[in-house]
Amino acid sequence: MNAPASPRQLGAEIFQVTTGSSEPIYRQLIEQLRRLQAGGQIAEGDAMPSVRDVASELGVNPMTVSKAYSMLEAEGLLVRRRGLGMAVAAQASGNSDIESRLELLRPSLERIALEASQLELDAKSVITLLTSILKGK
Amino acid sequence: MQAQLNAPVQIQGLSKSFSGQSVLKNLDWQIAPGSIVGLLGRNGAGKSTLIECLLGLRDIDGGTTSLYGENTAQLSADTKAKIAYVPQRSDLFEWLTARQMLAYFQQLYPRWNEAKVQSLMQAWDLPFDKVINKLSIGQKQRLSIIRALAHEPELLILDEPVSSLDPAGRRDFLRELIDSVIDKQTTIVFSTHILSDLERVAMDVAFLHEGHIVHQQSLDDMMDNTVRVSAGYTVLQQLQPQKILRRFAQGDGRLLAQFSAEQLQALQSRTDVRIDKLSLEDIFIEMTR
Numbered sequence: 001m002n003a004p005a006s007p008r009q010l011g012a013e014i015f016q017v018t019t020g021s022s023e024p025i026y027r028q029l030i031e032q033l034r035r036l037q038a039g040g041q042i043a044e045g046d047a048m049p050s051v052r053d054v055a056s057e058l059g060v061n062p063m064t065v066s067k068a069y070s071m072l073e074a075e076g077l078l079v080r081r082r083g084l085g086m087a088v089a090a091q092a093s094g095n096s097d098i099e100s101r102l103e104l105l106r107p108s109l110e111r112i113a114l115e116a117s118q119l120e121l122d123a124k125s126v127i128t129l130l131t132s133i134l135k136g137k
Numbered sequence: 138m139q140a141q142l143n144a145p146v147q148i149q150g151l152s153k154s155f156s157g158q159s160v161l162k163n164l165d166w167q168i169a170p171g172s173i174v175g176l177l178g179r180n181g182a183g184k185s186t187l188i189e190c191l192l193g194l195r196d197i198d199g200g201t202t203s204l205y206g207e208n209t210a211q212l213s214a215d216t217k218a219k220i221a222y223v224p225q226r227s228d229l230f231e232w233l234t235a236r237q238m239l240a241y242f243q244q245l246y247p248r249w250n251e252a253k254v255q256s257l258m259q260a261w262d263l264p265f266d267k268v269i270n271k272l273s274i275g276q277k278q279r280l281s282i283i284r285a286l287a288h289e290p291e292l293l294i295l296d297e298p299v300s301s302l303d304p305a306g307r308r309d310f311l312r313e314l315i316d317s318v319i320d321k322q323t324t325i326v327f328s329t330h331i332l333s334d335l336e337r338v339a340m341d342v343a344f345l346h347e348g349h350i351v352h353q354q355s356l357d358d359m360m361d362n363t364v365r366v367s368a369g370y371t372v373l374q375q376l377q378p379q380k381i382l383r384r385f386a387q388g389d390g391r392l393l394a395q396f397s398a399e400q401l402q403a404l405q406s407r408t409d410v411r412i413d414k415l416s417l418e419d420i421f422i423e424m425t426r
Contacts, residue, residue, distance in 0.1 A: 019333035022414040024360035059311040060337045061173060067357070110405070117408055 007045030007087070012057035014042070014049070025060055029068035030075075037077060037088065038101045048078060048086040143206045145170055145292045145324040146191060150200035153183075153190055160186050162348030163200065168326060173314075175335040175356075176328040178345035179425045184328040185225060187345060188296050192222055204292065218246055221290035223281050225297045231270035235263060235280055239287070246288035257283045261309065274301040282310060286317060293317075295327040299334060307331070311338055332417050342417075346425045352382060356417075362395040363420055366404070367411040376410075383423055393423045 015032055017025050036042045051069065055062035069086055072078040079089045116126045146168035153161040160183040168174055178184045189195045191202050193209035202209040205216050212220075230238045235258070243249045258265060261279045269277065278301045285293060293314075299307040311334060317323050329335050335342065336356070343353040363382065366373065367390055378394035385391045393415075396404065404412050415423070 017337070019336045020416050020418060022360065022416050022419075024357045025336065026357055027361075055315050056312055058337075059308050059315065061340060062315060063340055064357070114405055118411065 007043070007047060009047045010042065010049055012049045012054045015054060015058060017058050017060060026064045026068040026071070029054075029065065030071055033068075033072055033077060035104060038104055042088050044088055044090050046088040047084070048088070050085055143170070144168060145205060146326065147203045147206070148191065148200065151187075151190060151197060151202060152199040153186055153195065153197050159348060161190065164349055166343065166350045166353075168324060170324055171322045172341055173325045173339050174327075174341045174343055174353075175339035176326060176343050176345060177330075177332075177335070177421055177425075178328070180330075182345045182425070183348065184345055185296050188222075188294060188326075188328060192220075192294065218248070218288065219291040221285035221288065221293050223278075223285045223293075223295040223298050225300065226274075227277060227281050232268065234266050234268055235272075236265040238269060238280075239284060242284055242287070248288050250287055250289055254283060254287050257286070257313070261306075275303070275306060278302060279306065279310075282313070286313060289317075289321060290323065291321075292324045293326070295325070297328055297330070299329065299331060307334055314338055332421060336417055344421075344424050352424065359395075359420065360417065362397070362401075363393065363415060364396065364401065364404075365413040365415055365419070365423065366392045366394060367413070368409060372409050376404075382420075383426070393420070 014036060015029055017028050019025075021028070023031075033042075048069070049057075051062050051065045054060075054065045058065075069078060073080055073086065077089055078086045081087055112126070112130075116123075144167050146166065148164060148166040151161050151164040151166075152159070164187070166187075176184055176187070186195065190197050191204075191209065193202070193212065204212060204220060207213060207216050230241075233241070239254060243251075257263075261283070263272075263276055263280055263283070269280070272280065278298070282295075282298060285295075299310055302310060314325060315338065325338075327335075327339075339356050341353060342356050342359065344351050362379070366376065366378075368376075370390060373390060373392055376392070376394070378392070378396050378400075380395040381392060382395065383393040385393075401412070404410055413419075
C-alpha cells in the first residue's frame with residue numbers, strides 16, 4: 001500500500017520505554033524496532049535517530065540505546081553507514097512476510113502454552129478458545 | 138575481587154557501627170571508571186552511612202576506603218577536585234543566596250562551567266538572589282545538583298538525589314546526568330528508592346543488605362537471567378543455577394536464581410517447575426527480604 005518513498009529521518013519518538021516491567025529497556029527497544037519493520041512502518045534506507053537523541057528524549061542511558069542498536073545491526077535489521085549513523089537495512093522491506101510477523105507472536109504464544117500446561121488444559125480446547133477470540137467473539 | 142589501582146571507588150573490609158549497632162559489616166565494594174551504579178537497599182540498610190564513610194565524612198571502625206587509589210582520609214587537592222557529592226539533605230549555606238554560594242564554590246575548584254550553571258538555573262527556574270533557607274526542599278535539592286555538576290566531576294556521588302523532586306523535575310535531572318555521561322564518561326554512584334529512575338540510567342546495580350554489598354551486576358544481565366523458581370524441595374535441589382541470589386527457607390520451595398538462556402528454555406518446558414520473570418521491583422523485594 002505504501003509506495004517506495006524517499007528515505008526518511010526517523011525521530012526518537014519511534015521508541016517508548018516502560019519501566020517496572022520484567023523486560024530490560026534494551027530489549028524493549030529491539031522488540032519495538034522489529035515490530036515497526038515487520039509492520040512496514042519503517043523502510044530501507046530510513047535514517048535512525050542518533051543514540052544521543054534517543055537517550056535524551058526517553059531519559060535513558062545512552063549505553064542502553066547503543067547496545068540495542070548494535071544487536072539490531074548484528075541481526076541485520078540495521079546497517080551502520082560510515083559517518084552517517086544507523087539506517088534501516090535493505091532486507092527490511094522484503095522481510096515483512098507472514099512468517100516473520102508470526103514469529104513476533106512466538107514469545108506470547110509460548111507463555112500461553114506454558115500456562116495451559118500448568119492448568120492441565122489440552123491443546124484442542126486452548127486452540128478453540130484462541131480461535132473464538134481471534135474471531136472476536 | 139581484583140583490586141584496581143585507580144578505581145574511582147575501592148572499599149575493603151569496611152565496618153561501621155553506631156552505639157553498638159553494626160550497620161556495615163566488613164563490606165567490600167569496587168566501582169569501575171565510567172560506570173553508573175545504582176545503590177539499592179531498604180530504608181535503614183545503611184546506604185547514606187556507606188556513602189558518607191566512602192567520602193570520609195564519617196570515622197570508620199575498620200577497613201579501608203579509597204577514591205582513585207588514595208585513602209579517603211588523606212585525599213589530595215587534585216582528587217578532591219574530581220569528586221562531587223549531592224547529599225540527601227543539605228542544610229549548609231542557608232544564610233547565603235544561591236549566587237553567593239555558587240561564587241564561593243567556584244573559588245574552590247580549578248574547573249567551573251559557568252555556562253552550565255546559568256543555563257540550569259534558568260531551565261530549573263531557580264532564583265539567584267533568594268536566601269537559600271527560603272527555598273523549598275525541591276529547589277534546594279536542584280541547587281545542590283547544579284553545584285555538583287558545575288565543576289564537571291569525574292566521580293559524582295548522589296544520595297537519594299531526586300527524593301524531593303516531582304516526576305518532571307526528576308526527568309530533567311536524568312537528562313542532565315545522561316548528557317554529562319555522554320560528554321565526559323563521568324562515573325556516577327547514586328542511591329535511590331525510585332526504581333524507575335534507576336532502570337533508566339543505571340548500568341549496574343548494587344544491593345546493600347545486612348551490612349554487605351550482597352550482589353552487584355549489570356542491570357541488563359540481571360534482568361535477563363534472574364527468575365524466581367517455585368518447585369518441590371527435591372526438584373529445587375537438583376537445579377543447577379549459575380548463581381543463587383536468595384534461597385528461601387526449606388519448605389518454602391522458592392529460589393531466586395540466575396540461569397543461562399538455554400537453561401531457562403529447558404526449565405520453561407518443565408511442568409514440575411514454575412518460572413517467573415521478575416521486574417526490578419520484584420527482584421529488589423526478594424533480594425532484601
